[in-house]
Structures are given as structure tokens and as C-alpha cells.
Amino acid sequence: MGVINVLDKHVAELIAAGEVVERPASVIKELIENSIDAGAKNITVEIKNGGTTFMRVADDGCGIWKDDIKVAFLRHATSKVKLESDLDCISTLGFRGEALASICAVSRLQLITRNKNEDIGTCYEINGGEEVSFDDAGCPIGTTFVIRDLFYNIPARAKFLKKDVSEGNAVSNIIDKTALSHPEIAFTYIRDGKQVLKTFGDGKLLSAIYSVFGRDFANGLIPVEYQLDAIKVYGYVSKPQNSRPNRNMQNFFINGRYVKTRTAMAAVEEAFKGSVMVGKYPSCVLNIEVPFEMIDVNVHPAKIEVRFINERPVFDTVYHAIKSSLLKNDSRKNANFKTDTVFNEIKDSRKFNPFRNAPAIFNKSTANTADAQKQEYSPKSKNEFNPFDEINYVSSPKKEEKIITQINDDNNLLSEKRKTSKINIDSLKIADSDKPFDIYSKEAINNSYRE
Template sequence: MSKIVILDEKTANQIAAGEVIERPASVVKEMTENSIDAGATQITVEIRNGGVSYIRVTDNGSGMEADDVEMAFERHATSKIRRIEDLGGLATMGFRGEALASVASVSRMEVSTKTAQDQNGINLRTEGGKVISLSQTGCPTGTTFIVRDLFYNTPARYKFLKKDATEAGYVSDIMERLALAHAEISFKYIQNNQVQLHTPGNNDLLSVIYSIYGKEIARGVLPVDYENEGIGLSGFVGKPEIARGTRGRQSIFLNGRYIKSHIITGALEEAYKTMLMQNKFPFCVLLLKVSPESFDVNVHPQKLEVRFANDRTVYSTIYNGVKNTLLGASLIRSIETAESPAGLQKPEKNAGTFARNQETLAGAGTRLQTGIPPKVHDFKTELPGLGQASPFKRAHEEAAPAENAVLRESPSHGQVQNAAKKTEKKEFTSEYAALMPEPAGSPVGEPELSLYNVPVTKETSLNQLQEAFIVGQAFDTYIILQNGDNLFIIDQHAAHERIRYETLKLRLEKGENFSQGILEPFIIKLQAKEFNFAMEKQGAFQKLGFDLEAFGPNTIILRSIPDIYDSSFSVSDFHEILDRWIKTDSSDSGISDETLYMMSCKGAIKANRPLSKEEINNLVETLCSMENPFTCVHGRPIIINVDKKEFEKKFKRIV
């Protein structure tokens, strides 16, 4: 007797359903995508008990003709394609013709549908994939699917479902992704008779973000609009302060379809490099528009995976689009003060820390003057090239000579200001709001967006910073500047670290030599692994300014060091650099970014270091010329802003 048999239709359908339908969220996804393909502008999804007992999807799309309703429940029955060549230009969400048959085979299902041309609609009921009734019915134009008792006939699959609340969470995630991908459609999501999400369908993506994530996220996003080699990129990315510890708030859509792609997430996170702290991931809602011929989603029935014809172009589009957005915006963080818990008193033992560096006020109306130590530290001369012969400035002068403004200190009050009017730079504007009010009295997820502000550009915020005057230094660590109603607080170590990093990076790119000889060379004993690595990377060490060569078994002699270090450089400093480089080395022969991070941090000015007015001017001026003056190389903020209103709230001038 033959051991090989052909499976019966019921068994085959239920096995196939396992590829497409894993849980209630899979049903919602398939049914809702059908509604989108039908041209719906309003879609309502309702679930009960996590979607296990009841799912309803109602739309106002084109509906199905009477002759097509029963055929739609056959396997591989579809209106999307006719032959394999049609896949190349496919623009719909679905095309396999498996969804309805798969869902019907593991549930009790009902569909009511009508086209605009038909006077009556059609109602069809199935149970376990078999049609049990087909009749005319009265219904509006569009389609309503009702799925009951999911997996009632497949107990093995039913028992692996999670709790109702968990399954409902999966459905919520699907609905949020669909709403973000299609801001032109009004989505209404009802869970156990309560509206959980309702989007306006006005094609305003920011409204959808606000409906889903709330005001904090909506006011912390930046619009993206970029095109590269036929690939369009739009949407929003988050400022560093709204980054989270997981990638759960990263939504990437390809032609309206939610996808997962290591290429895209890699490019996104590379664009944020040095802007986020370790183990933090950026927020994003990115919409890619790509020609259907340039990618393939027919990898898996769930269509989450995608293959691109040109990975490099996609990577560069994401990286450059996001990077340009971040570099064009102000990333200065604002502080909103909070009341201290009742009964708690702040210790006053450090109350004189700030005052000890201040001179007595001469009289009413005079500004605070800093008591400046006699020694002035020049950050420009510390980093050769940051002064008049700055390679960073030279590079900018070659591109746009008129953009470079000479910064000087106002003798009257230590003001850091522009002495030359800058020419127009590349603007970064948006029609979207940076601040929005809370929705008052509106349904869940229906924000009332009435206040629209253009996000502050990088140029505007740095102009404000340069025109501010020096108030002083707090705790010998934080520089305090004031401009109008804004108080800017700068972490001096983080600022100097950023300056050192970008300068190192630029000088390396230009191939400059920045080694300095040392009077007494270091002879350093290494382990065999360390010695071999140092010899392998000898050329790269030379580029960094380290002149080293073998000096016996597992021993090197170090004759020069980078000129960013002073005489305090020691053998232990070299060991730290070597250890970090070994730990973060990649397969190429280049210098790891992590090595540059450590070199930048190691020699930067530290906390608890008093600075003179001239040093503060010097530091702020140089910081403002950096590509990214807002975060240190580890992603910590350099500048924060406190508005006058926050002080007035604390002193109860504003209640």
C-alpha cells in the first residue's frame, strides 16, 4: 500500500492557514489590507475577547459583485493578478488569494458586501471553510467581514493563543501600523465596546502620530522629505530625547506596507550615531516610495520581509535623508521643571558654589560679572587647526566664504555674538507642528491640532546661542548663557568632547599629520595578541599620530603621540586606546569610531574646571561651528534650554 497520499481539502486548507493566520491579529491584518485594496476611506475594526470570539472589519470600499463573493473564498482566488508577470508592477497590499480561504477554514465567518452599482448586497456564511448560506441582503456600499470562534476546529492551534489582553495588544499594534501607513484613511478601532483608536483620515501623518503616541512624541518629531535615485523618503524621525530602549517605536513602510529590514534599521541608527546613548533607539515613522520592480515582498506569506534590487541605494537614501534632517534641526533640549515633593528640602551646603566665582553687584541694573582666573585656556590652540587655520573653517570657507562669521565678546557684558551677517543657508522648514495642545473632550485618538509651529532650525538656535551673554559657570562644570527669555546651559566636558571628535574626524579625512614628538619615547611591553594587533594596525596608528615600531619581543617603542594630547599623556592612556581598538575592531583596516570616541573623551576638559570668560567664548564659538553641536559622542546632550516661564512657575509668578 502506498505511503504517500494527497491530503484532503480541509486538511490542506488548515495547514495553509497556519502560514497566513497565526492569531487574531493576522486576521485583522489580512481583512484590513483587503479593505485598503478596495479603495476604502473609512475602516472600522472591532474585536472582543482579544479577537478570539469576534472580529468585525467594516469598510466603505468598492465591495464585491454577487458573482465574485463565493469565488473569493476559494484558494488562490484573487482580483490582483492574472499571471506571474503581474507581480513586477504590483501596487496592492495583497495578491496571493489565500487570506479569505485561510481564515474561513479555521473559523465561522460571515461577509456582507455590495457595490455601488448593485441595488442589493450579498450575505455569505461559512463554517470551517464550507459555505452554509448565500443570500441577498440590505447593506451599504462596501464590505463587512465578521469572524467568530477563531481556531474552533483546530484545538492544537487554539491552545497556543495568549491571554485575551495579550492578543488584543497584537491587534492594537497592527491597527497602529496600518493607521501610520495610511494617514489618508480614517481608522476606528473598537475593543470590547470601547474605542481605542480613531484617526481623522485627513492625510496628516502628524495627526496620526499624535493620536497613537500622544503630545510628548508628536512635539518631539522632525519631518523628513528626501529623494534619491528614484526612491522617495518621507515621514518623521524623533529627536534624541524621545528615543527608547527598544525598536518598538520604529515603523518603516514600503509603498504603504509595514516591513522589517536590517538594511533600513542599520542606516537609520547609523544616521543617529553619536546622537543617542548606548542601548537607545530612535523613534521613526518612515514611508518609502519605490518602484514595484525594484523590490520583492513575495518572500513569505506575511510579507514582512523584503528584498531590494539595490541595497546600497536604499541604505544611502535612508542614511542621508535622516542625517540631513537631524543636522538641519535644533536639538537643544528643553527642561520643564517639576515641583519637589511636599516636605522635602533641598540641602543648601553647595549654595555658594556658583556665588564664589561672582563679584559683588555694583548696583541696580548691573550684570553679573565673573571673577576670572588669570590664566586663559585657548581651546583653539589646544586643537591645532581650530583657530585661524582651522581645517574645519577652511573646508567651509572653500564651500561658502561668506557664511563664516567672526565671533567676538562684547566688552560690556561678555556677549557671544555674530560680528558678520551670515548669508542664507540651507533651510529646514515644515508645515507641521512642534507643539500641540492636549485633546480636550475629543474621542480617543482624535486630537484637536490647532497650534502649528515650524520646528526651530539648527541655524536659528545657534544664532540665539551666539548672541547670548555669559551669566557664569555653575559648579565649575556648566556654562550658563542668557538670551532674552532663554537660559542656555552647556556641559563643558561634553562640548569639548564633541569639538575634539569632529576635529579628529575631519583631519583624518583630509589626511593631515597631527603627531607630535615626545622628548623621551615610551617603551611599552604588550601581550602577544596586543603586539600583533599593534603591528597589524601600524599604518592606522600612524594616521592617528602615534609613531610606533617593534622594539623587541612583544614590545613597542612609541616616539610620537597625537597633538591633541598634552604632556600628561601616559602609557596607561595608550593601553586604554589599544584595548578599545581591539574590542571594537572590524574586519577592515580603518580606525574604529569607538577609538576616536575614547580619544576625544580622554583629553577633553573635565567637570570641576573653572573657565574664564575668554575660554567660554572660545568654547561656545567653536562648538557652534561643529556639524552636530547638540550631543557628545556618547549621545548625551551638550546644551539644554530653560525658558523664563519655568522659573516663573517655580516662584509662583505663574500659577
């Protein structure tokens, strides 16, 4: 008897939902991407208890046709892909058609929507993949999703959820990244009844950075804009002095999608090499626009990684964009020296004499120092040196003259003896010679042999 069983629809949907819906942040990410694809200009996200018990995503996009509502919750149902060739140039954030089917299979979901070409909206409720109600409703143009009790029918998955604070932080991270990738959309984020984020949606990236990361981070950035062939890079990078001890503040977006790419990360750090300390990393918010046919976004379940046909052009574009921006906006102070100094001589000429300006250093140009130098003692030559020249004798003049005459005669006699006799190294004394280090090397060697 065979042991292979065909799973029923409900079990298969629960298994498939586990690949798409891992936590509340996964649900928020899928719903926000649908709102962006619908052309929304204002998106509101609200969660309670980290999103485990309540999540709401409302937008003012085009809305869903009433005839398409039930079809939208079927697996592999999407409005973004029709033909096989469409997979080669995906321009939307969503394309697989699995999000709504996976979300409704593990939660209690309520949908309120109205298409811009319809007069009456629709309210649709579905719990655990089973339809509960389908009625008309009065509502503005757009779509609102309300999700309650995530994983209520899969207790084993619910046990693996983290604390409410951790799950709420994960949702906040998703909203922050999405707000940075689409500054033209106004985001409002409400967490446990308190508004924690609001962007203006004015299309200015710096404004979104200011709202998400704060004033101090925004003031420490320099703009980046560069294009090489069909690849364009624009955004902001941190100044070299504002580097951080980790890479948490490196944000890369490819065609409006937040991704983790080692290619762009390596290019940024290579461009900053020599400008930041070892162990420090730059921060950035960079948007990379590449032709859709050059990348493949269908390589990761969460669509957070992409694959390039050729990574080299992307690396070169990011590298030159950062390097040129650093050179253009380098605010570090340069040391400026006077014209007639050694430092300019080093800078302007390869030939440098470190003793050339020594007289300028030791000789003072003031009048007081010049007069003082004239009064300073100028020593005589070594042969004429007499240690008793400046001695004052307190005695009678006759006695002083006799002593000085005797000293001079003794010195003259000592000098004649030095000239006529050969110096013996053994009997040499420093006091007996005006050149105590002028020693005959041959005699010194012979004496060392005797010893």
C-alpha cells in the same frame, strides 16, 4: 503497497490555513489589507475577547460583485494578479489569494457586501469551509466581515492561543501600524465595547501619529523629507534628546506596507551616531517609496519582510534624509561667548596662548581695587630684603636705633662672607643664604660618594 496518500480538500485547507492564520491579529491584518486595496476611506475594526470569539471589519470600499463572492473564497483566487509578469511589480497589499480561503476554513464567517454598481447587497455565510447560506441583503456600499469562534474546528491550534489581553494587544499593534501607513484613511478601533482608537483620515501623518502615540511623542518629532533619484523618504524622527532604550518605536513603511528592514534601521542609527547616548535608540515613522520593480515582497508568509535588488541606494537615501533633517532642525543650545575672550581666540585661530589673557583675569579694573593695589606691600629685591623692616619696637628712640644699626651691620657682614667664601654643602643652612637652592653640583656629587 504505497504509503504516500493524497490529502483530501478539507485537510489540505486546514494545513494551508495554518501558514496564513496564526492568531486573531493575522485575520485582522488580511482583512484590513483587502479593505485598503478596495479603496476604502473609513475602516472600522471591532473585537471581543482578544478576537478569539468575535471580530468585525467594515469598510466603505468598492464592495464585491455578487458573482465574485463564492469565487473569492477559493484558494489562490485573487483580483490583483493575472499574469506572471505582475509578480515583478506588485503594488497592492494582498496578492496571493489565500487569505479568505484560510480564514473561512478555521472559523465561522459571515460576509455582507454590496458593489457600488449594484442596488442590492449580499449576505454569505460559510463555516469551516462549508457554505451555509447565500442570500440578498440590504446594506450600504462596502464590505463587512464578521468572524466568530476562531479555530473552533482545530482544538489543537486553539490551545496555543495566548490570553485574551495578549491577543488583543497584538490586534491593537496591527491597527496602529496600518493607521500610520495610511493617514488618508479614518480608522475606528473598538475593543470589548470600548473605542480605543480613532484617526481622522485627513492625510496628515502627524495627525495619525498624534492619535496613535499621543501628544508627548508627537511633540518630540522633527520632519523628514528627502529624495535621491527614484527613492523618496518622508516622515518624522525623534529629537536626539527624546531617544529611547529600545527600538520598539522604529516604524518603517515601504510603499504603504509595514515592514521590518535592517537596512533602514542601520541607516537611521548611523545618522544619529554622535547625537544620542550609547545604548539609546531614536524613534521614527518613516515612509520609503521605491519603484515596485526594485523590491520583492513575496519572501515572507506574513509579508512583513522585503528584499531589495540593491540595498545601497536605500541606505544612502535614508541616511542623508535623517542627517539633513537633524542639521536643519537642531534645537540644541550653542554657547555664545563675548568677543574679547580666550574662547573666541580658540575658535578663530589655531595659535592659542593660554597665558595671554592672564593680566585681564588677575588685574581688576575697578577704582577701588586700583587704590588697594597701591597700598599693597611691594617686596624689595632678594639682596635688599630685611625681615625686620616692618617690626615696631616699643622702646626708647636711642635704644631702638642701636638695635637696628647692629642688625644692619650683622647682615652686611654676613653678605661679605658669602661673597668671599665658598659655600660648603654640609654646613649650608637656609637661614645663611638668600639663595638656598644655589648649590654646587660637583661638591654635592662628591659628598654623596663619600657617604
